[in-house]
Amino acid sequence: MGYGLLKGKRGIIFGALNEQSIAWKAAERCHEEGAAMVLSNTEVALRMGTLSALAEQTGSPVVAADATSFEDLTRVFEEGQRLLGGKIDFVLHSIGMSPNVRKNIPYEALNYGYLSKTLDISAVSFHKMLSAAHRTDALAPWASVVALTYIAAEKATIGYNDMADAKALLQSIARSFGLIYGKEKKVRINTVSQSPTMTTAGSGVSGMTRLLRVAEEMSPLGNADAEECAGYIVTLFSDLTRKVTMQNLYHDGGFSSTGMTLEALDMFDKVCD
Numbered sequence: 001m002g003y004g005l006l007k008g009k010r011g012i013i014f015g016a017l018n019e020q021s022i023a024w025k026a027a028e029r030c031h032e033e034g035a036a037m038v039l040s041n042t043e044v045a046l047r048m049g050t051l052s053a054l055a056e057q058t059g060s061p062v063v064a065a066d067a068t069s070f071e072d073l074t075r076v077f078e079e080g081q082r083l084l085g086g087k088i089d090f091v092l093h094s095i096g097m098s099p100n101v102r103k104n105i106p107y108e109a110l111n112y113g114y115l116s117k118t119l120d121i122s123a124v125s126f127h128k129m130l131s132a133a134h135r136t137d138a139l140a141p142w143a144s145v146v147a148l149t150y151i152a153a154e155k156a157t158i159g160y161n162d163m164a165d166a167k168a169l170l171q172s173i174a175r176s177f178g179l180i181y182g183k184e185k186k187v188r189i190n191t192v193s194q195s196p197t198m199t200t201a202g203s204g205v206s207g208m209t210r211l212l213r214v215a216e217e218m219s220p221l222g223n224a225d226a227e228e229c230a231g232y233i234v235t236l237f238s239d240l241t242r243k244v245t246m247q248n249l250y251h252d253g254g255f256s257s258t259g260m261t262l263e264a265l266d267m268f269d270k271v272c273d
């Protein structure tokens with residue numbers, strides 16, 4: 001059931017690939033809350049994924065864009081305003097990819113060409129997105145921009161590899177742009193630090209199944225799933241959070257503030273016994 005939290009709002013959602021994607025769940029939830037949206041992903045993702053089903057379900061047009069291309073992103077914001085009939089009230093950056101992770105190259109032996117790609121796709125794309133929106137004056141006053149991140153940006157996490165560096169950069173871009181955009185246009189920019197989630201990107205992280213189990217035991221409320229993340233994102237897109245900006249907001253069942261839990265100790269005991 002929706003609450004009409006995004007009634008009359010226009011948004012752009014980047015990164016829905018398939019039903020598991022966090023962006024997919026976010027688009028469904030935004031639609032339920034009354035928003036009109038444009039969906040965007042790469043040409044390859046549009047061919048390989050099932051985005052057309054989501055587009056049909058939510059009545060959203062699709063504009064293809066490679067998030068590393070400033071020109072593509074500019075087109076999304078120009079087309080987005082035209083298709084939706086006005087300035088944009090919310091943007092979701094739900095994009096991440098590391099060729100080093102994909103090819104199982106360990107952190108101590110990174111391929112630097114791949115590292116550049118990781119940073120370009122997973123972090124610099126956020127700068128380009130905000131810059132393209134800025135140059136096209138696409139965002140409405142009090143618009144809300146959210147990008148997804150992970151705790152490995154702040155705490156060394158085995159297996160997350162160069163995505164940790166990309167997420168640290170992403171979080172910094174959110175703060176730096178938040179300062180400029182807040183002053184100039186009253187636009188707010190935040191990152192949401194989500195629990196490990198079994199999606200296409202998530203399943204690429206080495207040891208993901210074990211990570212999910214341990215995180216579950218280390219989170220007083222348990223891991224947050226993609227639907228729950230979508231609900232949290234909706235609150236950030238709504239008018240109820242207008243003065244929240246430049247924050248990294250944890251949506252992780254309490255994991256980030258937990259040192260140790262009884263359940264996690266029991267897990268270690270079972271292994272040691």
Ligand code: NAI
Binds near residue numbers: 020041042045201
């Ligand atoms: P996903 O695989 O469904 O989404 C990743 C998206 O990035 C895909 O739609 C893919 O097509 C898109 N993408 C890749 N390269 C692109 C490019 N050059 N241009 C435009 N789009 C491109 O996986 P998920 O998990 O929904 O990922 C969404 C975001 O959530 C990512 O930023 C990810 O790092 C973040 N996140 C995921 C967690 C997880 O455990 N799954 C935990 C915390 C954050």
